Amino acid sequence: MELLIEDGHVYTDGEAVEADVGVRDGRIAEVGDVRDADRVLDASGCLVLPGMVNAHTHASMSLLRGYADDLPLDRWLEEHIWPIEAHLEPQDIRVGAELAAVEMIRTGTTAFADMYFGMDEVADAVDVSGLRASLGYGIITVGKDDDEAREELNEGVGFVREYDGAGDGRISTMLCPHAPYTCDEQTLREAARAARDEGVTLHTHLSETDGEVRDSVDSHAERPPAYLESLDFFDGDVYVAHGVHLDGDEIEMLANRGVGVAHCPSANMKLASGTAPVAEMLDAGMTVGIGTDGPASNNTLDMFKETRHTALVAKSREGDASVVPAREALDAATRGGAELLGTQSGVIAEGRPADIAVVDLDAPHLTPRHSLVSHAVYAANGGDVVHTVVDGEVLMEDGHVETVDAGRVTAEAEERARRLAERTEAEA
Amino acid sequence: MELLIEDGHVYTDGEAVEADVGVRDGRIAEVGDVRDADRVLDASGCLVLPGMVNAHTHASMSLLRGYADDLPLDRWLEEHIWPIEAHLEPQDIRVGAELAAVEMIRTGTTAFADMYFGMDEVADAVDVSGLRASLGYGIITVGKDDDEAREELNEGVGFVREYDGAGDGRISTMLCPHAPYTCDEQTLREAARAARDEGVTLHTHLSETDGEVRDSVDSHAERPPAYLESLDFFDGDVYVAHGVHLDGDEIEMLANRGVGVAHCPSANMKLASGTAPVAEMLDAGMTVGIGTDGPASNNTLDMFKETRHTALVAKSREGDASVVPAREALDAATRGGAELLGTQSGVIAEGRPADIAVVDLDAPHLTPRHSLVSHAVYAANGGDVVHTVVDGEVLMEDGHVETVDAGRVTAEAEERARRLAERTEAEA
Numbered sequence: 084m085e086l087l088i089e090d091g092h093v094y095t096d097g098e099a100v101e102a103d104v105g106v107r108d109g110r111i112a113e114v115g116d117v118r119d120a121d122r123v124l125d126a127s128g129c130l131v132l133p134g135m136v137n138a139h140t141h142a143s144m145s146l147l148r149g150y151a152d153d154l155p156l157d158r159w160l161e162e163h164i165w166p167i168e169a170h171l172e173p174q175d176i177r178v179g180a181e182l183a184a185v186e187m188i189r190t191g192t193t194a195f196a197d198m199y200f201g202m203d204e205v206a207d208a209v210d211v212s213g214l215r216a217s218l219g220y221g222i223i224t225v226g227k228d229d230d231e232a233r234e235e236l237n238e239g240v241g242f243v244r245e246y247d248g249a250g251d252g253r254i255s256t257m258l259c260p261h262a263p264y265t266c267d268e269q270t271l272r273e274a275a276r277a278a279r280d281e282g283v284t285l286h287t288h289l290s291e292t293d294g295e296v297r298d299s300v301d302s303h304a305e306r307p308p309a310y311l312e313s314l315d316f317f318d319g320d321v322y323v324a325h326g327v328h329l330d331g332d333e334i335e336m337l338a339n340r341g342v343g344v345a346h347c348p349s350a351n352m353k354l355a356s357g358t359a360p361v362a363e364m365l366d367a368g369m370t371v372g373i374g375t376d377g378p379a380s381n382n383t384l385d386m387f388k389e390t391r392h393t394a395l396v397a398k399s400r401e402g403d404a405s406v407v408p409a410r411e412a413l414d415a416a417t418r419g420g421a422e423l424l425g426t427q428s429g430v431i432a433e434g435r436p437a438d439i440a441v442v443d444l445d446a447p448h449l450t451p452r453h454s455l456v457s458h459a460v461y462a463a464n465g466g467d468v469v470h471t472v473v474d475g476e477v478l479m480e481d482g483h484v485e486t487v488d489a490g491r492v493t494a495e496a497e498e499r500a501r502r503l504a505e506r507t508e509a510e511a
Numbered sequence: 512m513e514l515l516i517e518d519g520h521v522y523t524d525g526e527a528v529e530a531d532v533g534v535r536d537g538r539i540a541e542v543g544d545v546r547d548a549d550r551v552l553d554a555s556g557c558l559v560l561p562g563m564v565n566a567h568t569h570a571s572m573s574l575l576r577g578y579a580d581d582l583p584l585d586r587w588l589e590e591h592i593w594p595i596e597a598h599l600e601p602q603d604i605r606v607g608a609e610l611a612a613v614e615m616i617r618t619g620t621t622a623f624a625d626m627y628f629g630m631d632e633v634a635d636a637v638d639v640s641g642l643r644a645s646l647g648y649g650i651i652t653v654g655k656d657d658d659e660a661r662e663e664l665n666e667g668v669g670f671v672r673e674y675d676g677a678g679d680g681r682i683s684t685m686l687c688p689h690a691p692y693t694c695d696e697q698t699l700r701e702a703a704r705a706a707r708d709e710g711v712t713l714h715t716h717l718s719e720t721d722g723e724v725r726d727s728v729d730s731h732a733e734r735p736p737a738y739l740e741s742l743d744f745f746d747g748d749v750y751v752a753h754g755v756h757l758d759g760d761e762i763e764m765l766a767n768r769g770v771g772v773a774h775c776p777s778a779n780m781k782l783a784s785g786t787a788p789v790a791e792m793l794d795a796g797m798t799v800g801i802g803t804d805g806p807a808s809n810n811t812l813d814m815f816k817e818t819r820h821t822a823l824v825a826k827s828r829e830g831d832a833s834v835v836p837a838r839e840a841l842d843a844a845t846r847g848g849a850e851l852l853g854t855q856s857g858v859i860a861e862g863r864p865a866d867i868a869v870v871d872l873d874a875p876h877l878t879p880r881h882s883l884v885s886h887a888v889y890a891a892n893g894g895d896v897v898h899t900v901v902d903g904e905v906l907m908e909d910g911h912v913e914t915v916d917a918g919r920v921t922a923e924a925e926e927r928a929r930r931l932a933e934r935t936e937a938e939a
Contacts, residue, residue, distance in 0.1 A: 148878070149885035153822075153836035186875040352823035353889070355832040382889040383876045388816075394581075395780035404783040408581035447614040448811045448893075450576070450921045451928030457577035461781070461810040465876075466894040493878045500879030 084112060084120035086475055088439060091126030092455055095431045097410050099130060099455040106437040109475035114431060124470045124480060128445050130455050130463075132413075133429050134193025134438040134473065135386035136420025139286075139324040139345035139374025141199045141221075142208075143171070143179030145186065146500045147379040156292060156354045164379060167507045175499050176201035180208035182496040183384055185489045187214060189482070190385045190465025191440030193473045196345065196374070196424055198259040198286060202242050210250040213478045213486040215438060217424040218246060219259030219286060224270045232270050239274065243281050253474060255283070255425060262288040263307045264295055272314040279319040284425055287311075289323035292356045296328045308333040317342055322423045324374060326364065327357040334360065334367045343370035343423045346415070348392035350376030361397045362406040365415075372420030373412075385465035390416040394460055409460040441470035512540060512548035514903055516867060519554030520883055523859045525838050527558060527883040534865040537903035542859060552898045552908060556873050558883050558891075560841075561857050562621025562866040562901065563814035564848025567714075567752040567773035567802025569627045569649075570636075571599070571607030573614065574928045575807040584720060584782045592807060595935045603927050604629035608636035610924040611812055613917045615642060617910070618813045618893025619868030621901045624773065624802070624852055626687040626714060630670050638678040641906045641914040643866060645852040646674060647687030647714060652698045660698050667702065671709050681902060683711070683853060690716040691735045692723055700742040707747040712853055715739075717751035720784045724756045736761040745770055750851045752802060754792065755785040762788065762795045771798035771851045774843070776820035778804030789825045790834040793843075800848030801840075813893035818844040822888055837888040869898035 086106035092099040093114055104126075105117035151163035171179075176199070187195060194215035197205055202220045209216045220239040224232035239258050247256040258278040260266040266274070278285035290296055290307050303310045308329065311317065322343035329337070337344070346361050364371050373389045375381045390412050397407035421429025428438035442449075442463055449458045449467065471479040478486050514534035520527040521542060532554075533545035579591035599607075604627070615623060622643035625633055630648045637644045648667040652660035667686050675684040686706040688694040694702070706713035718724055718735050731738045736757065739745065750771035757765070765772070774789050792799050801817045803809050818840050825835035849857025849866075856866035870891055872878075877886045877895065899907040906914050 145875075146879060147881075148876075148890065149880075149882040152882070152885050152889065153826075153833055155832050159832065182875055182878060189875060349823060352827035353832065355826040355830050357830070358827060382885065385876065385892075395777060398581075398783040399780040399786060402783050402785070404583050404587065404781065405581055445921070447573075447610055447617060447917065447921055447924075448576075448813065450610060451574060451925045452577075453575075453928065453932065454577040454580070457580050457810065461580065462576065464813075464892045464894055466892055489875060493873070493875055496875075497879045500881065504881065 084117060085122065086437070086472070086477070087117050087120035087123045088126050088131055088441065089123050091129045091131035091441060093131040093431055094133065094456070104131060104431065104439065106475040109437055111431060111433055111435050111437050113433060122477065124441065124477065126441050128443065129469065130442040130444055130459060131431065132191065132440045132442060132459060133417040133431050134440045134471065135191050135416050136372060136424060136429055137187065137192050137195035137375055137384060137386055138372030138420040138423045139347055139376060140195055140197055140384065141377035142183035142195065142197050142205060143176040143199055143201065144377035144379045145183045146175055146179040146496060146503060148382045150379060150504065156356070159354070166511065167503060170503055170506045171201070173201050173204050175503055177204035177208055178492065178496050178499050180205040181487060181492045183378065184208055184212035184214055185484055185487050185492050186384045188212065188471050188478045188484050189468065190387065191442065191468035191471055192384065192386050193438035193440065193471060194421065194424055194426060194428060196257070196286065198261070206246045206249055206254055209254055211486065213473050213476050215253045215426060215428065215473055217255045217257055217284065219257035221259050221261045222270060222274060223261045223265045224267045225265045232267060236270055236273055236277065240277050240281065243283050247283060257284045257286045259286050263311055264298060268314060271311065271316060275314065275316045275319065285319055285321045287323055289326055290328040291325035293328055306333065308336060312336065325351065325359065327351050327359045329360060331363065334363055334369065338367040338369045343372065345372045345374040345423060346393060347374045347376040348396045349389060350380040353380055358396050358400045361393060362401050365407065365411060370419055370422045371415045372423040373416045386416055387463050387465045390460050409456050412460050413456060437472055437475040439472040440468050442467045443469045512545060513550065514865070514900070514905070515545050515548035515551045516554050516559055516869065517551050519557045519559035519869060521559040521859055522561065522884070532559060532859065532867065534903040537865055539859060539861055539863050539865050541861060550905065552869065552905065554869050556871065557897065558870040558872055558887060559859065560619065560868045560870060560887060561845040561859050562868045562899065563619050563844050564800060564852060564857055565615065565620050565623035565803055565812060565814055566800030566848040566851045567775055567804060568623055568625055568812065569805035570611035570623065570625050570633060571604040571627055571629065572805035572807045573611040574603055574607040574924060574931060576810045578807060578932065584784070587782070594939065595931060598931055598934045599629070601629050601632050603931055605632035605636055606920065606924050606927050608633040609915060609920045611806065612636055612640035612642055613912055613915050613920050614812045616640065616899050616906045616912050617896065618815065619870065619896035619899055620812065620814050621866035621868065621899060622849065622852055622854060622856060624685070624714065626689070634674045634677055634682055637682055639914065641901050641904050643681045643854060643856065643901055645683045645685055645712065647685035649687050649689045650698060650702060651689045651693045652695050653693045660695055664698055664701055664705065668705050668709065671711050675711060685712045685714045687714050691739055692726060696742060699739065699744060703742065703744045703747065713747055713749045715751055717754055718756040719753035721756055734761065736764060740764065753779065753787065755779050755787045757788060759791065762791055762797065766795040766797045771800065773800045773802040773851060774821060775802045775804040776824045777817060778808040781808055786824050786828045789821060790829050793835065793839065798847055798850045799843045800851040801844045814844055815891050815893045818888050837884050840888050841884060865900055865903040867900040868896050870895045871897045
């Protein structure tokens with residue numbers, strides 16, 4: 084074996100069993116009693132989980148973490164986020180993605196989906212970090228003329244062609260028309276067609292706010308899902324983010340069309356968008372993953388927080404403590420997200436990519452061990468992760484990130500964020 | 512000075528300012544430029560916060576963490592929690608409280624309010640740990656005859672008389688009739704009178720679930736607040752836990768009577784009780800503190816999680832991202848809780864008890880530093896706390912708990928929890 088994760092409690096088939104995990108050629112070769120390997124990670128007294136999959140984020144927004152909070156969505160965007168984003172330089176986007184990568188590795192996230200601009204910088208940061216990612220350029224055509232709109236789509240398609248399969252195959256790509264309300268009809272239709280032609284996933288924001296639904300009815304005489312359906316948007320491999328304001332018929336339609344959803348509970352609460360009907364989505368058979376959304380509206384990339392929220396918010400919303408039990412939430416955070424990203428990771432089983440997060444259980448808040456699955460969802464933090472492995476490569480051992488210089492990245496992020504805020508405020 | 516917390520960003524008057532904190536005779540003697548002290552805690556690159564105050568918990572239930580989850584409240588209590596609680600031995604309660612104390616110290620909680628049984632064990636654990644606490648025996652008379660009910664009340668009063676002022680004054684006591692639905696009318700009335708006579712706070716669970724409100728109307732022809740008001744319950748120093756199902760008139764009545772509330776968002780979500788109208792409570796002028804509730808319904812004692820939830824859940828509930836901004840949530844978790852517990856801590860200012868939590872900001876998820884108050888609420892974890900101080904005594908430095916042997920406690924808790932579950936299941 085190339086790598087042995089030794090003597091842990093391995094989460095597999097919904098429960099934690101004592102086993103070693105052996106890795107060969109980047110894949111899980113054996114779950115059981117494994118001996119001899121080139122490298123050994125000690126997992127005694129640890130819970131060995133499939134790596135968390137962050138199914139929806141905007142990683143480079145880590146540079147805007149805490150820049151503006153506690154504001155209504157429109158003022159937050161128009162008065163703060165868009166003005167500062169207009170001053171982002173390519174190296175800011177690069178450093179923001181590196182900072183996010185370090186945070187994700189430290190908190191046990193092994194794969195993420197990202198939609199933003201300057202995506203070549205994000206892809207390079209992913210490549211170096213060793214993470215797995217599904218990346219797409221966020222196509223926005225609102226306020227643009229036809230030529231500019233075509234350029235936006237071309238940028239998205241160009242990124243797909245250049246980067247799909249990059250990073251030794253760890254990088255896949257998506258086509259990402261940002262939202263039905265930020266793209267014109269023709270672009271939405273053509274982006275969907277281009278995704279099918281290129282053989283990549285289509286990803287967009289959908290029904291995030293009540294206002295978005297009302298505006299769609301005003302503009303298109305249809306709610307957002309019906310509007311997109313009329314544009315043949317759901318004909319290929321598609322998943323959406325949020326889905327807070329989907330009704331029962333829409334959930335059924337999306338489930339029947341094989342459309343998945345990335346649920347982002349913290350951001351939905353922080354921006355007062357509402358709470359998504361996750362229990363209904365799961366019941367309908369939709370593939371549900373979990374996302375942090377951007378770190379400016381969360382404000383972390385800690386998937387353990389989101390997994391806990393997924394269970395808690397669903398119970399509160401439905402008035403039923405039995406909905407979305409720990410195992411369902413954990414499976415959404417791992418296997419569900421992996422399915423949305425189109426990767427075989429998210430499950431610890433022979434033949435699967437070795438994307439693994441090891442949680443140290445030797446902590447008062449993880450004592451006693453009545454149920455390790457309960458602890459993973461209700462009690463653990465991202466900070467409890469000690470080892471992170473992607474594609475069989477060790478990205479972190481004993482809390483030390485090996486692929487990225489965390490000290491250099493945080494110092495550079497701090498400095499670049501300060502200058503970015505100064506540039507933005509000088510112009511305001 | 513006895514103690515100097517050197518070179519941090521000190522949270523005072525709603526913002527973080529660069530300063531040292533000097534401590535003499537257990538109190539904050541100076542916030543500014545302090546030199547020379549017997550002991551120095553390095554706070555450079557750190558946020559210096561008032562210690563978190565957990566305003567409602569049942570600490571010894573840490574031994575039941577993860578024992579049963581994802582169940583409706585009635586089945587959770589009747590089929591799992593009450594049966595296992597019936598097998599708790601005094602040493603279990605002691606070790607549960609010690610485990611909770613270690614977790615609280617590690618996550619920056621410096622004071623907590625606790626209502627349970629076997630409270631002499633809890634008090635002893637608090638004494639040794641160095642924490643500050645307000646403790647009360649949970650009086651329950653449902654299913655008991657008059658003599659037994661009187662014994663329950665006497666147990667509560669006896670605990671107050673024996674332990675008020677214990678632990679070098681760090682322990683105060685409360686009278687805690689468990690809830691209007693678990694105590695008879697006479698006990699509720701007499702407990703309230705006894706609290707006034709003894710000069711201690713009265714604390715109870717109130718309007719936690721919709722079912723409780725309906726049952727009260729059925730049994731007493733009044734909703735719980737009006738029922739308690741008819742028993743002169745609110746004539747003294749009183750605060751309640753939960754208040755999920757308080758209506759606007761009830762909030763106004765309680766605010767006018769000076770009644771405070773301990774808000775427990777995680778437990779309310781996890782048990783599907785609902786979401787409390789915290790923004791309304793704050794607007795009405797109620798003193799709002801934050802509690803984790805017991806670790807079997809949370810499942811941690813991490814007040815950073817609850818503080819974040821307090822802000823997020825309020826925004827989601829009100830559909831307004833501007834309600835309960837970061838500062839209000841942080842103040843509720845510190846000053847608000849301290850007011851409920853009747854301690855002068857919860858604020859970093861000269862003359863206040865030196866109850867302090869120091870958060871290390873040198874972490875990717877706390878980078879960049881646009882706003883440290885935002886980070887404290889939206890991005891930090893209890894695990895980011897490096898030093899914890901109570902009454903000027905250092906309980907933890909650089910993550911090492913000095914007053915309690917964390918290794919001994921977690922090992923003993925693990926072993927006792929295993930035997931407790933075995934005893935319970937052998938009888939089932």
